[in-house]
Amino acid sequence: MNWTEMRKRFHLPDGVIYLDGNSLGPLPVAAAERVRRTIEDEWGQLLIRGWNTGADGEGWMGWPTRLGDRIGRLIGAPEGSVVVGDTLSIKVFQVLDAALKLRPDRRVILSDSGNFPTDLYMAEGLIATLGQGHELRVVAPEDVATAIDDAVAVTLLTQVDYRTGRMHDMASLTALAHDHGALAIWDLAHSAGAHEVDVTAANADFAIGCTYKYLNAGPGAPAFVHVRPDLQDRIAPALSGWLGHAAPFAFDPSYRPGPGIERMRVGTPPVLQLAALDAALDIWDDVDMPALRARSLELSGRFFDGVSELCPSLMPASPADQTCGSQVSFRHDQGYAVMQALIARGVIGDFRAPDILRFGFTPLFIGESEVDAAVSHLAQVLTTREWDQPQFLARKAVT
Amino acid sequence: MNWTEMRKRFHLPDGVIYLDGNSLGPLPVAAAERVRRTIEDEWGQLLIRGWNTGADGEGWMGWPTRLGDRIGRLIGAPEGSVVVGDTLSIKVFQVLDAALKLRPDRRVILSDSGNFPTDLYMAEGLIATLGQGHELRVVAPEDVATAIDDAVAVTLLTQVDYRTGRMHDMASLTALAHDHGALAIWDLAHSAGAHEVDVTAANADFAIGCTYKYLNAGPGAPAFVHVRPDLQDRIAPALSGWLGHAAPFAFDPSYRPGPGIERMRVGTPPVLQLAALDAALDIWDDVDMPALRARSLELSGRFFDGVSELCPSLMPASPADQTCGSQVSFRHDQGYAVMQALIARGVIGDFRAPDILRFGFTPLFIGESEVDAAVSHLAQVLTTREWDQPQFLARKAVT
Structure with missing residues (x-):
């Protein structure tokens, strides 16, 4: 599979690392x-x-x-x-x-x-x-x-x-x-x-x-x-x-x-x-599914390892092996605010109540450089407590 | 209501008189x-x-x-x-x-x-x-x-x-x-x-x-x-x-x-x-509903009268008064073939089993000239038995 060519078949906005294709895929x-x-x-x-x-x-x-x-x-x-x-x-x-x-x-x-x-x-x-x-x-x-x-x-x-x-x-x-x-x-x-x-x-x-x-x-x-x-x-x-x-x-x-x-x-x-x-x-029609799966595991494993090393305040919520789908999730008490701060940096994952940060790895348009950048942004958001600001903490009530 | 201006807000293909807006409206x-x-x-x-x-x-x-x-x-x-x-x-x-x-x-x-x-x-x-x-x-x-x-x-x-x-x-x-x-x-x-x-x-x-x-x-x-x-x-x-x-x-x-x-x-x-x-x-937002209804009755009445005069082989299936919606229907034993022949002339109504020819009058994009032309085409299809040809009679089985 030529992943670089595949990526060209999607429109992805500048300045965005999109780790939410598991919620809404990008525009072909x-x-x-x-x-x-x-x-x-x-x-x-x-x-x-x-x-x-x-x-x-x-x-x-x-x-x-x-x-x-x-x-x-x-x-x-x-x-x-x-x-x-x-x-x-x-x-x-x-x-x-x-x-x-x-x-x-x-x-x-x-x-x-x-x-x-x-x-x-x-x-x-x-x-x-x-x-x-x-x-x-x-x-x-x-x-x-x-x-x-x-x-x-x-x-x-x-x-x-x-x-x-x-x-x-x-x-x-x-x-x-x-x-x-x-x-x-x-x-x-x-x-x-x-x-x-x-x-x-x-x-x-x-x-x-x-x-x-x-x-x-x-x-x-x-x-x-x-x-x-x-x-x-x-x-x-x-x-x-x-x-x-x-x-x-x-x-x-x-x-x-x-x-x-x-x-x-x-x-x-x-x-x-x-x-x-x-x-x-x-x-x-042009995707080889075993190759896609192998690469998805490679990318999500890379993210998992990076986060495990650089973000000790995040608790893994996903199995780190073949029994995991094409996403990786972590728990954090202030998960909502952390995700908002990350999105403000252009790294889009999503939050699922009560405390889950969720990241999807879709090899059709995500590669190593995005994974590494996402880990780095996440680590910075956490180590500097960038999430601890009113605009990130304010959350619509879910009653 | 300026009906001429209203019509410009729709895309209608050349050579078509569209009397089926009651089934699928045209493209705004x-x-x-x-x-x-x-x-x-x-x-x-x-x-x-x-x-x-x-x-x-x-x-x-x-x-x-x-x-x-x-x-x-x-x-x-x-x-x-x-x-x-x-x-x-x-x-x-x-x-x-x-x-x-x-x-x-x-x-x-x-x-x-x-x-x-x-x-x-x-x-x-x-x-x-x-x-x-x-x-x-x-x-x-x-x-x-x-x-x-x-x-x-x-x-x-x-x-x-x-x-x-x-x-x-x-x-x-x-x-x-x-x-x-x-x-x-x-x-x-x-x-x-x-x-x-x-x-x-x-x-x-x-x-x-x-x-x-x-x-x-x-x-x-x-x-x-x-x-x-x-x-x-x-x-x-x-x-x-x-x-x-x-x-x-x-x-x-x-x-x-x-x-x-x-x-x-x-x-x-x-x-x-x-x-x-x-x-x-x-x-x-720009439609006056009473005016629309008045015009719809005017157009469908005009069609009804024209067909009644020129197409004696069609039996009315609609009430010819205020108790009718924005459509006019007629019955014909060979209704399917008649409608196919009419569509071949660019006048699009539709057929409803077992014998109904149905015509919708939607003043947003239909006027007197379309009504008169449709009556004329229908009369020609019927008087010349234009519908009595294999390509119009052949019908998908509805079992």
């Missing part, structure tokens, strides 16, 4: 032009015809599955098993509902306290709506394996912890779930584009993820959902929207689910966001 | 530049900071409610009662679920056969998920008033029929629903931006709609939802996503609904689509 240079083309040449010229006949002969209507297949290649999913749309929250609801219907005699959804809150919130909302006495059982991440028992209908786990980067073993936990007759949902929000993922090898039942982090598709880019092929036609979608219907334009009075993954579509897809996603995915 | 000239700015100057330069500090000092995070308020002005909704996001299908699910929870002792959802199918499909999906024996009662549009009884929990009606343009009287049906202790949901997909709407005067409980039709926000633009202020804090959202949480960035383990309309937010908003919507809404 080609995305701006691609969206312009979709707006001016497709929407502007084709108008309604754009749905069936795009500028390149393919209508927008087909984009959610075509882009789904492109994402599928990055997560080991076969053709026809991934579709793009909605938000990750909505996709959690969709697959969790589908899974519970496949296990009607069981009542436990097993998750862990490292899961991203919206996954837990959507599970709560679904449980209340079902009104069948389901239980959301939340255990510590390290206790998941022992908590899987025959009462569990489905495991709802995010592979990479959004705060610490700690990575679950997808294959072994899925196998364990299956051994107990449970289904496994994997949230790949911090996995897709971060490292090699193989949902097929892991035999995952469902996978979901977002495209605005490592995949760099832009703010509010849509989510994706994977359903293992043998399960697709057994799902009765609760979110039974017209574009998941077997014949959307027959305008039938009753819902009939579409074939395969099509039934996971709901409403009209966000074409402008999809255009940006399409351009962002072009970059991934 | 300013939208292309606005999206470019959001991509290059905000995403490209601000990166993650764009969520809290946009180019104009307002972060993307606030856009869904700010744009909701802008739409609220077009439908008579007070500040803080509308939020933008997701798709119309998702919003149907959200408000229907909320309404049923407010009427726990009732089991009937009343709708009509003129409702857009996705509204009915989402109701079916919700009913199956609830598993409490709810019934979706679908009557003919003209029978809605007599069908409202004390068993009805909620009416789910689209104000303007997507095929015929026939308009329900929102105020009287809402009053009737309330008299019987039911709640009223209004789908404004074909109303918002088409004519004056006043959800407050009608005392509607919930309203939903889309922004890619008359509001011209582009393909896949997000939906909106209005909840009457006194109901907002009584709703327990099933789609309890993190951005509807009282404190999204506290990352609490449990869901607590946000204040007021905020709880109708679910996941990360689609920023690029929102940028286009914002630009599209600028146009509406």
Whole structure:
């Protein structure tokens, strides 16, 4: 992989070291032009015809599955098993509902306290709506394996912890779930584009993820959902929207689910966001995932070592080995202020309550020099207590 | 209103008479530049900071409610009662679920056969998920008033029929629903931006709609939802996503609904689509709605009269009076082929199964000359049987 050439495919502002691609990926240079083309040449010229006949002969209507297949290649999913749309929250609801219907005699959804809150919130909302006495059982991440028992209908786990980067073993936990007759949902929000993922090898039942982090598709880019092929036609979608219907334009009075993954579509897809996603995915055609992972570990290891040496007041919050995703996190009592001071120096990471400083290492646009500079800035912020100023300490209340 | 000046604010391709703004509005000239700015100057330069500090000092995070308020002005909704996001299908699910929870002792959802199918499909999906024996009662549009009884929990009606343009009287049906202790949901997909709407005067409980039709926000633009202020804090959202949480960035383990309309937010908003919507809404700041409605009736009446005179083989499907929305529809056995032949001449309307030719009249960019030319083209297509050719008759199967 030629990382220098790869970096040129992104627009990165001067004076910024961007270690937050795990939250919002930077702008791929080609995305701006691609969206312009979709707006001016497709929407502007084709108008309604754009749905069936795009500028390149393919209508927008087909984009959610075509882009789904492109994402599928990055997560080991076969053709026809991934579709793009909605938000990750909505996709959690969709697959969790589908899974519970496949296990009607069981009542436990097993998750862990490292899961991203919206996954837990959507599970709560679904449980209340079902009104069948389901239980959301939340255990510590390290206790998941022992908590899987025959009462569990489905495991709802995010592979990479959004705060610490700690990575679950997808294959072994899925196998364990299956051994107990449970289904496994994997949230790949911090996995897709971060490292090699193989949902097929892991035999995952469902996978979901977002495209605005490592995949760099832009703010509010849509989510994706994977359903293992043998399960697709057994799902009765609760979110039974017209574009998941077997014949959307027959305008039938009753819902009939579409074939395969099509039934996971709901409403009209966000074409402008999809255009940006399409351009962002072009970059991934040229990425060698094992090489990306090796370099990500190299860079995050370099950062970890540097910080460990120069910033003794930071406590590591991430595992310093292969079980970490493409990010490194540390704890500090004044983590919020420290991050604000660092951002003021142009080093952008992010803060996650209550005390986590989080840094993402995305080799597509970050190299050794940025890592070293970031360590140096962080060390200076801490040793001089630069963070201890009103403008950095003042924080919006989170009630 | 200076309609000639208004027309200049849209990009319309040469040689096209666009009578399908009721399906996908045309490109506002300013939208292309606005999206470019959001991509290059905000995403490209601000990166993650764009969520809290946009180019104009307002972060993307606030856009869904700010744009909701802008739409609220077009439908008579007070500040803080509308939020933008997701798709119309998702919003149907959200408000229907909320309404049923407010009427726990009732089991009937009343709708009509003129409702857009996705509204009915989402109701079916919700009913199956609830598993409490709810019934979706679908009557003919003209029978809605007599069908409202004390068993009805909620009416789910689209104000303007997507095929015929026939308009329900929102105020009287809402009053009737309330008299019987039911709640009223209004789908404004074909109303918002088409004519004056006043959800407050009608005392509607919930309203939903889309922004890619008359509001011209582009393909896949997000939906909106209005909840009457006194109901907002009584709703327990099933789609309890993190951005509807009282404190999204506290990352609490449990869901607590946000204040007021905020709880109708679910996941990360689609920023690029929102940028286009914002630009599209600028146009509406300068629209006088009574004048728009008067002109829309004038243009659609002119078309109706012309077609009635010159195209005797077309059967009117729309009421020819004030009870029609901003569209006119006709029936023809070979409606699909007739529309294809017309589109080949550059007159773009659309076809709705089984036999409806649909034409939208949107005074922002359509005038008398387009109406007269469209009538003339349609008459020629019919009198010469121009539609009776293989390329127009061949139709994708809708199974």
